[in-house]
Amino acid sequence: MTDPMHTPYGQGLPATPATTGEERTWAVLGHLAAIVAAVISAGWLSFVGPLVIWAIYKDRSAFVRQAAAGSFNFNLAVWAAIVVGWVMFFTVILIPVAIIVWGVAVVAALVFHVRAAMAANRGELYRYPWGITVLR
Template sequence: MTHPIPNPSSGQSLTPTSEERTWAVLGHLAALVAAVISVGWLSFVGPLVIWAIYKDRSAFVRQAAAGSFNFNLAVWVAIIAGWVMFFTVILIPVAIIVWIVAVLAGIWYHVRAAMAANRGESFRYPWSIPVLH
């Protein structure tokens, strides 16, 4: 799941700077922080802001923030699907399981991605809806 960032001009991998690694870590963890602060409603805002600021400055940070944002969209879809199931009444147990899996997967993969970014490695989330690149 972790991949080095290729250098398009030489074909070799670039090592991200300390500042880039820090912002990439923040790009991954901003979703969790925003989710806690907003009770889950604004988990996409942190990665989106970091992506907007760094999209032309650093390919490493852009990829991290875009991956985090796109993964959050998939988590949101799962949570919304859980709400739809919840309102059917008969699927309430399934909705609860979907919510638990979505939240735990969100925490697990954002932490793993932040750890990879701290090592200077890119991280590819297992599920995402590719909106940002």
Template sequence: MQTSSYDPTTGRAPSMTSGEERSVASLAHLSAIIAMIVSAGWLSFIGPLVVWFLYKDRSAFVRNAAAGSFNFNIWAWVMNVVAWILAFTVVLLPVAVILWVVAGVMTLWCHIRGAIVAQHGQAYRYPASIGLLH
């Protein structure tokens, strides 16, 4: 695999980004959706975390994609936990439903968008995240 450096100032991978890097970066974004389906929504952060562990030293572009996906999924996971707590109060059930819908739609939209952008060799910046991985 050809290794390339990632330029965080431009938000783009270098023009010589290999097809493998773009594919694995796309997988980093889509792995969250796959993990979400397999785990009924609770372990969506596992897919990006696995990609990050496997590729963090091989490609800065892939590392950035996987870290962004993981950090966004932690944010969505926290939203879901808050929504479940609100749902148990019964009175705040409508707020919980809104949080579930927002988290679900944003998760699907952002990860699909991130995969498309990664296929073009560009970095995708998630609109919300909790920065644990870099």
């Protein structure tokens, strides 16, 4: 098994032993819940879905816990980028830069969450390219 700390970002890692269909389903939901919550809340609550799934499964399944924690940590980084974009927006002169930051954050969130969900569906762990590590 590949060491997750030394694996290139965005590469699916082998699943933990005996990953069940239910665990894969919850791991997929852990990744996609962020997108759903972002759409419903205009981006402000994208971290809630992964946090709830992490809280429920943190002691039940290492696979689901790692998937939800990765999604949560990545969402914090995306959320921070969006907040930085708002700060730039209110400086008026940096409005074009703010729009670019928002665009990159939104596209990155969509692409990486979908890739992570696809890896989880295959029973593989996914390592996001960046994140603010709060949950493990």
